[in-house]
Amino acid sequence: LAETAAAATDYERIADSLRARDHSAMADLYDALSERAFGLAFRILGDRASAEDAIQDAFLTVWRQAEQVDGARGKLVSYVLTIVHHRAIDIARRRQGLNARLLSVDPQDLHLVDDESAALISDADAAKLRMFLADLPDEQRTVIELAYFEGLSYSEVARRLNLPPGTVKSRMRLGLARLRKIIAEVGYP
Amino acid sequence: VSCSEVQELLGAFALDALDAEEQAEVRAHLATCNLHDEVAELAGAASVLAFAASAETPSAQLRERLLAGLEPAARPAEVQEAPPFLVVPRQSRRLDWAPYALAAAFALISLGLLVWNVALLSGNGDSDTRVVLLTGTGGSGAVVFDGDDATLELAGMDALDAASDYQAWLIEDGVPVPVGVLQVSAAGEATQSLGASLPANAVVAVTIEPAGGSAQPTSAPILSGEL
Numbered sequence: 533l534a535e536t537a538a539a540a541t542d543y544e545r546i547a548d549s550l551r552a553r554d555h556s557a558m559a560d561l562y563d564a565l566s567e568r569a570f571g572l573a574f575r576i577l578g579d580r581a582s583a584e585d586a587i588q589d590a591f592l593t594v595w596r597q598a599e600q601v602d603g604a605r606g607k608l609v610s611y612v613l614t615i616v617h618h619r620a621i622d623i624a625r626r627r628q629g630l631n632a633r634l635l636s637v638d639p640q641d642l643h644l645v646d647d648e649s650a651a652l653i654s655d656a657d658a659a660k661l662r663m664f665l666a667d668l669p670d671e672q673r674t675v676i677e678l679a680y681f682e683g684l685s686y687s688e689v690a691r692r693l694n695l696p697p698g699t700v701k702s703r704m705r706l707g708l709a710r711l712r713k714i715i716a717e718v719g720y721p
Numbered sequence: 722v723s724c725s726e727v728q729e730l731l732g733a734f735a736l737d738a739l740d741a742e743e744q745a746e747v748r749a750h751l752a753t754c755n756l757h758d759e760v761a762e763l764a765g766a767a768s769v770l771a772f773a774a775s776a777e778t779p780s781a782q783l784r785e786r787l788l789a790g791l792e793p794a795a796r797p798a799e800v801q802e803a804p805p806f807l808v809v810p811r812q813s814r815r816l817d818w819a820p821y822a823l824a825a826a827f828a829l830i831s832l833g834l835l836v837w838n839v840a841l842l843s844g845n846g847d848s849d850t851r852v853v854l855l856t857g858t859g860g861s862g863a864v865v866f867d868g869d870d871a872t873l874e875l876a877g878m879d880a881l882d883a884a885s886d887y888q889a890w891l892i893e894d895g896v897p898v899p900v901g902v903l904q905v906s907a908a909g910e911a912t913q914s915l916g917a918s919l920p921a922n923a924v925v926a927v928t929i930e931p932a933g934g935s936a937q938p939t940s941a942p943i944l945s946g947e948l
Binding site (some may be wrong): 551554555558559562563566567568570571573575576578580583584587589591592593595596597598599600608613614616618619647661662664665676679680681684685686687689698699700702703704705706707708709711712715 | 729730731732734736737738739740760762763765766767768769770771772773774775776777778779780783786787788790791803880881882883904906932944
């Protein structure tokens with residue numbers, strides 16, 4: 533259901549309505565993204581109550597920051613999911629007694645997301661994306677997953693895997709570059 | 722960090738896997754250097770990772786709870802009198818307070834990180850690094866000099882309504898020059914490059930302006946400091 537729901541959603545209109553403080557826009561945004569957001573938070577946190585807390589907090593943040601939302605293709609989806617990701621990671625790290633790391637979602641950083649990836653996100657086919665990830669060499673996928681799903685910094689990943697930090701840095705970069713290349717080659721939709 | 726070090730850190734940066742101070746340094750470097758186009762593609766690939774998790778359906782109550790808790794965005798003047806978290810209906814359940822407690826915690830941690838970051842920079846014996854703290858009523862801020870390059874760093878900034886923006890100014894001999902309209906993050910943080918070779922004794926100030934910024938300040942600074 534949610535695997536393809538994103539394709540039919542008019543995010544430009546939702547972004548405009550959010551900026552106009554229209555409550556129904558929030559309902560539309562929630563309906564379009566809640567399953568995706570909840571899946572992400574649940575994968576990180578492993579329990580439903582914490583995952584719901586994370587996404588409730590994230591959607592309220594989007595509402596409070598509505599003037600910053602960008603409805604351009606994929607950007608709003610990316611913004612919402614980045615906030616969900618950061619909230620979930622902070623809850624997970626606190627639970628493990630680690631310091632909070634991902635404090636802010638800087639909308640400027642989201643402008644960094646290239647248009648092709650953003651377009652891909654708005655039309656995303658999750659099954660295909662998982663297949664792309666599976667195509668990465670194990671050592672690259674492992675460092676990327678530890679950073680993304682456990683919220684570890686590259687130096688924490690290096691300690692966890694007993695690798696030099698420089699190796700972890702370069703695996704992250706090469707892995708993402710490779711993922712990006714796979715995405716570009718296969719293309720969407 | 723040097724340009725080549727930034728290049729090596731781009732993957733970790735795109736994954737948000739840098740420590741806070743490294744992240745700030747990379748961000749500041751990217752704002753002034755156009756040799757790192759790769760970052761857009763890496764950030765794009767990283768943002769796609771959100772889809773690697775399978776979609777799951779949250780409880781129906783969550784939707785109801787979320788939509789019932791929406792309030793119009795606070796205007797700056799209202800923030801003092803009625804912070805939005807005080808008017809959220811809290812009759813319903815277990816963790817209604819959680820987002821607000823988290824938000825408050827994030828603001829405190831942000832301030833702590835800023836001060837810590839500043840302390841690190843001040844205390845590392847590197848004579849090229851200097852910090853000037855701003856004073857005022859809204860949030861907290863500092864100008865961090867790395868050699869000649871100056872960056873304004875803010876934390877704990879209140880969210881503004883859609884009709885307003887924070888704007889930074891460089892005031893030299895009493896003449897304010899607009900430096901930039903600030904993008905404040907969800908956690909209330911903002912960073913603005915002030916460029917190189919700032920005039921000595923200039924004042925850096927932050928005001929609240931109509932959205933998009935003004936040519937001249939239209940309100941008193943909420944933060945300011947003399948360099």
